Structure formats: structure tokens, C-alpha cells
Amino acid sequence: MSGDYPSQQQDTLNDFEAAAAEKPRVVVLISGNGSNLQALLDAQAHDELGGDIVAVVSNKADAYGLRRAKDAGVDAVALPHREYDSREAFDAALIKVIDRHEPHLIVLAGFMRILTPGFVDHYRGRMLNVHPSLLPAYQGLHTHQRALADGVEEHGVSVHFVTEELDGGPVVIQAVVNVEPNQDIDALIEKVHAREHLIYPIAVRWFLEGRVKLSPQGKATLDDIPLPPTGLRMSHADAAEELDEDLDD
Ligand SMILES: Nc1nc2c(c(=O)[nH]1)N[C@@H](CN(C=O)c1ccc(C(=O)N[C@@H](CCC(=O)O)C(=O)O)cc1)CN2
Numbered sequence: 001m002s003g004d005y006p007s008q009q010q011d012t013l014n015d016f017e018a019a020a021a022e023k024p025r026v027v028v029l030i031s032g033n034g035s036n037l038q039a040l041l042d043a044q045a046h047d048e049l050g051g052d053i054v055a056v057v058s059n060k061a062d063a064y065g066l067r068r069a070k071d072a073g074v075d076a077v078a079l080p081h082r083e084y085d086s087r088e089a090f091d092a093a094l095i096k097v098i099d100r101h102e103p104h105l106i107v108l109a110g111f112m113r114i115l116t117p118g119f120v121d122h123y124r125g126r127m128l129n130v131h132p133s134l135l136p137a138y139q140g141l142h143t144h145q146r147a148l149a150d151g152v153e154e155h156g157v158s159v160h161f162v163t164e165e166l167d168g169g170p171v172v173i174q175a176v177v178n179v180e181p182n183q184d185i186d187a188l189i190e191k192v193h194a195r196e197h198l199i200y201p202i203a204v205r206w207f208l209e210g211r212v213k214l215s216p217q218g219k220a221t222l223d224d225i226p227l228p229p230t231g232l233r234m235s236h237a238d239a240a241e242e243l244d245e246d247l248d249d
């Protein structure tokens with residue numbers, strides 16, 4: 001296009017093109033393998049995320065998810081929480097690292113640190129988490145083991161807004177996994193992961209499109225309609241269709 005317009009008009013055209021090209025920025029926090037991060041990176045690569053992952057930050061330097069970020073050409077930062085004297089000091093350092101990227105959304109993807117109220121407040125309404133249970137059941141850790149020990153017939157995964165209450169934030173999307181009699185825990189975890197990898201990119205895209213919001217009253221809404229406490233229940237087929245994915249099981 002250069003040379004077709006006087007220089008001032010060309011500058012304006014460049015500005016418009018630059019603005020059109022810039023997508024919402026996402027920072028992802030991890031602690032481990034990063035399979036959910038990979039699902040988000042894959043969705044982005046297929047133009048299904050609605051934004052760009054601009055940085056991945058891990059509180060564990062040996063997290064394989066950092067390798068996934070580097071392989072995808074994304075800024076990968078290790079910020080070991082053990083190097084800080086307090087949870088507040090770690091969170092303050094984490095905010096500095098994150099805010100360099102001026103993100104529109106913070107995504108927790110297997111991030112295994114409880115965040116302080118100050119951190120949560122700083123990103124209120126623009127921070128999501130994926131939790132391996134049908135919230136409000138089984139908040140906290142070891143959800144699969146606890147669900148199996150209780151003999152539940154249904155388990156699953158929830159994507160929710162992050163608030164001060166651990167895993168207590170308003171739910172956006174849930175996916176249900178049927179638990180077989182004598183269910184093998186590794187097979188259950190694999191089924192839960194498969195559903196996480198579908199519904200998380202959907203929830204992120206809907207947020208970045210402005211469809212999913214956290215109201216000032218602390219309620220999650222989809223297209224301005226309040227979501228129920230269990231969020232939107234998505235079947236495997238519906239989620240696969242929404243993401244234009246082939247069903248994998
Ligand atoms: N303020 C909030 N912080 C976090 C939330 C949240 O909803 N509000 N979600 C969690 C994610 N999460 C479950 O989905 C979770 C992560 C970590 C823990 C936890 O007990 N962490 C321990 C350390 C455990 C470890 O290192 O293996 C800790 O922080 O002391 C519970 C739930 C993310 N943060």
C-alpha cells in the first residue's frame with residue numbers, strides 16, 4: 001500500500017490497520033504441565049480464542065507449561081513463590097510482571113497458589129480459573145479423589161471468575177463427566193481434562209468478546225443474562241461444536 005497515499009494519509013491508514021490488528025491481551029498463570037494452556041494456545045492458533053496470549057507466568061520454574069509457551073513463541077516467565085517472604089510479596093511481584101503486558105484478562109490454568117485479596121481486587125472481573133469439580137462441590141484440592149471417595153455419579157469441571165473466596169467465584173461454564181462404578185481415577189482425570197480443554201477456550205473467547213461479564217453485584221452474566229450458580233452446563237458435543245472441534249471420545 002505504501003506510495004499510494006500522501007504520507008499523512010498513509011500514517012492514518014497505518015494507525016487504523018494497527019488498531020484493527022491488535023487483539024485483546026491475555027496473560028496465563030500456570031504451575032505445571034500446562035495442558036489447559038496448550039488448549040488455549042491451540043485455540044488461538046485456530047483463531048478461536050478471540051485474543052492473544054502475550055505471556056505465561058509460572059510459580060514453578062520447572063513447569064512444563066513454560067516450555068509449551070516458549071515453543072509457541074510466547075513470553076515465558078518463572079516467578080518462584082518460594083523466593084518471596086510472604087504471599088503478599090509474591091503477589092505484588094506477580095502483579096508487576098503481569099501488568100507489563102497490560103492484559104485484558106488473566107487466566108489461571110492449573111495455577112496452584114491461593115491469591116491474596118489485594119491481588120484478586122486488582123484484577124476483579126477479569127480473572128478466570130478452571131477447577132476440576134462441579135462447583136460449589138469440592139472446592140480446593142484433590143477433587144477427583146474426594147469425589148470418588150464419596151461415590152458420586154457425576155463429576156466434572158467448572159470455569160469461574162476468581163474472587164477472594166477460594167473456588168467460590170461465580171461459575172461461567174460447567175461440563176459434566178459421568179462416573180462409572182469402580183471408576184479408575186486416571187481415566188476420570190483424563191475425561192475431566194478433555195472437557196476442560198474444550199470449555200476453557202470457549203469461556204475465554206466469550207469473555208474477550210464481551211459476552212461473559214462479572215456484574216458489579218458479583219454475578220456472572222452471559223449476553224447480559226444472569227447465569228445460574230452452576231453456570232452454563234455444556235455437553236461435550238455442544239462444546240466441541242462451539243469450538244468447531246471433532247469429538248475426541
Ligand atoms: N483467591 C483465590 N485464589 C485462587 C483461586 C480462587 O478462586 N481464589 N483459585 C485457585 C485455583 N485452585 C483450584 O482451582 C487452587 C489452587 C491452589 C490451592 C492451594 O491450596 N494451594 C496451596 C499450595 C498447594 C501446592 O502448592 O500444591 C497454597 O497456596 O498454599 C487451592 C485451590 C488459584 N488461586
Ligand SMILES: NCC(=O)N[C@@H]1O[C@H](COP(=O)([O-])[O-])[C@@H](O)[C@H]1O
Pocket residue numbers: 030031032033034035036037065109110111112130131132140141193196
Ligand atoms: N485447584 C486447581 C486445580 O486443581 N486445577 C487443575 O489443575 C490441572 C492443571 O492441568 P494442566 O497444568 O495440564 O492445565 C487441571 O485439571 C485444572 O483443573
